[in-house]
Amino acid sequence: MNTPVSRQDETDLDGLLEHCNALRLAPAPDADLLPEGFTGMLGHFPVYFPEEIAHAAGLLPVAVLGGGNRLELKHADARMGSFVCSICRSTTELGLNGSLAGLAGFVTHPICDAAKHLAGIWARNLPEQLSEILYLPQNVNTPSVVRYITAEYQRLRGDLERRTGRPIGDDALRRSIGIYNENRRLLRDLYALRRDEPWKLSCTESYLLTRARTRMPCEEHNALLEGALDAIRRRSLRAKDKPRVVFVGGFCEQPPVEMLEVIDDNCYVTDDDLLVGLRWLTTDVPEAGDPIWALAESFVERSAASPVQHDERKPKEAWLMRMITESRADGAILTAAKFCEPGLDEQVAWSKHLDGARVPYLVLEFEEKMTSFEQMAMQVETFAESLLFALA
């Protein structure tokens, strides 16, 4: 079937991953070097944002994912309490220090109260940018919710049209939906590959490949993923004696890459909720009919789950159990970002549930700004050993 990967291909894949990592470190692409077809950039905060609408407007969607562990906070310390999660504080810093000055706007969501406050911070400090809260509903179970989301997306569409000075046609939206459908398919393939042959692709590599979409047009990312998937499939790596685990808690604030590497060193991560917003719509969005309605309906009917979205149909424990079962994991790593209220609350619920279900798990707390991982490495190693012992 697959011909083994050549040394050249492996080098190419390494180069690609290097490139993805370099993209990760930039707060936003250079506003003067926008890809063809784009007149500006629209920043959006986790978790989910309907990028298709910005894409069709000719605004490059740029996920604002905090400052990582290399950003020094010079302004944000005085503007946000020490009890607020790191991603909100570093996003504030990036706003205040001019790193996001190239954005035409910044959209946040009602995922938590700290995230909603970012819209106020933007309104006070970056009034020249279009800044708003896209009020995605926390009740997706009342009939007519699709109609409400449609109205909210139409509002956003109108705002972007006014900002760019050009209409967003239905055809342009359908085209964008098609491009993103392709991306969704590729990302599903990526995750299927990790589930089936996790030794071929680490969690860190998968994360870097996925995250690259936040800094380039989706069509470019599709090409990148296709090439990467091809090379990964042909990798001739062998399975090692590592336990299979699911990683959850990375839905908003980004765990440091070093933390993911520590986990990769000891476990195969067969599923995760990293960048789940980029994978929020789980199957294709219909490309026929009203495109805005199709996006709104997909938010309700074809979507993932996370601690920041209430949905009576998707208890979060059941979602976690499904991830564990479907990816044939032996255990779970339950993380939460420090000071992340929804994440910390969920962590308790998850751990109580796994206790009852007798699924082994490890609880970790992280911050995007962490720089020391020795202690975490020891915890993960011990956990992995205990899993292997139990499996032996």
Next chain:
Amino acid sequence: MTTATLEPAAEGVPAAIPFDSRADGQRLMRDWYTALAEAPARGQHVANVFVMGNAVEILRTFDFQLVFPEINSLQTGVRKASEEYLRLSEDYGMSPDVCSYVKADVGLILKEHQHPAGRIPKAHLAIASNMCSTFIKWAEIWERLLKTPTFVLDLPGQRAGNWQVRPGDAQHAADARWVEAQMRDLIERCETITGKRFDMDRLAEVEERVNRMVFHWNSVMALNRACPAPYNAMLDGLTYIGIMNVYRGTAEGVEFMRALEEQLKAKVARGEGRVAEERFRLLFSGTPCYVSMRRLVELFETWGGVFAYSDYLTFAAGGMDAGELVYDTSRPLESLAEVTALAAQRGLSNQFFAHERLEQQIRDYGVDGIVFHGIKSCRFVSSGMADTRDYLNKRLKVPSLYIESDLIDPRYWSDAQIKNRVDAFFESLHQRGGGAPLAKAAAAATGGAA
């Protein structure tokens, strides 16, 4: 908002009436807790609701006994019993970094619903709104631990700075349609749970009483624009909003607010203030520290500082603080949705753009300084506070003080540190030449700005 309450004293000042807002308020709260404890014996259905963005009007129509878990939690603080509940929940696994109201409530569940004020019944239904995102996580805890059916009322909030929504405009109509759809859904669920048919006339009656309560409440808030301020927004005001919430839409609630307005009007007419000599009018932004609120207020009042206004009075009383937020009882359900959608934006979610409302309140209440109370427990009010403070400092040059403690966790109260900061704040206010009570009183008496 009516300005009639700000008229100068009429001839023949009315005599004080036998209404004691504190004692009467406490009695009403005691009665409520008694009613809670007795609800199961009465066979009454029980609903958990939050103070922001609930659908109390609908629940009252179905005769639900209302439980306000936030009030239960704060009462553990007021009664100096919170630490036990907090520790229980932390031992259970709750993080020290989450809202302490939630933790106290988890402690309450672990103590089998035994509250210092009595036994709290289990709810048959919980309504959470998205106004504070923690409400949803909190309700999910009940779903898990108590199997409480939960309805999340999603209220589209203020989307951006300078957000102008007028009743009846396209945006408001779209938002109200969504809220109405949810209320219809909720009504169906209430019918299933209680086995009762929804009665539109009863809804109109409840709304009529809410209208009257809100009318008096708005007057009560406006009365504190007078100098000297007749009450302290962060002490007396806390009793008032307790009644606004717990007795919303009831005859007792209307009577309390009516009597309160009358009493305060008389006080203003007599020129009587909360403190003997009002020297500084202050605005409090944030949530209280219920374990030490008397102490905190004392630290300010010894300097002649009174909290004339607090944004807590607005959002924690349900956000209905504008004259146009009145139910049209001829179309009860539509109107409930319209007013709820508007209140969500004007009185609740505008917390995320707090500078806009505070700028207005600073002018309306003629304040000399703002006190920001940041607490890690409540990111709903605290996350944007330091930035708001910075913005207002630069724009309005109003002196401000930032202090930190907690809602109900006594471990975060540092008396000496807070006292030092309060004292330094007043010293700087003095140096600015503030604290000239007589001039202000004279200005108020002649209708001028203080």
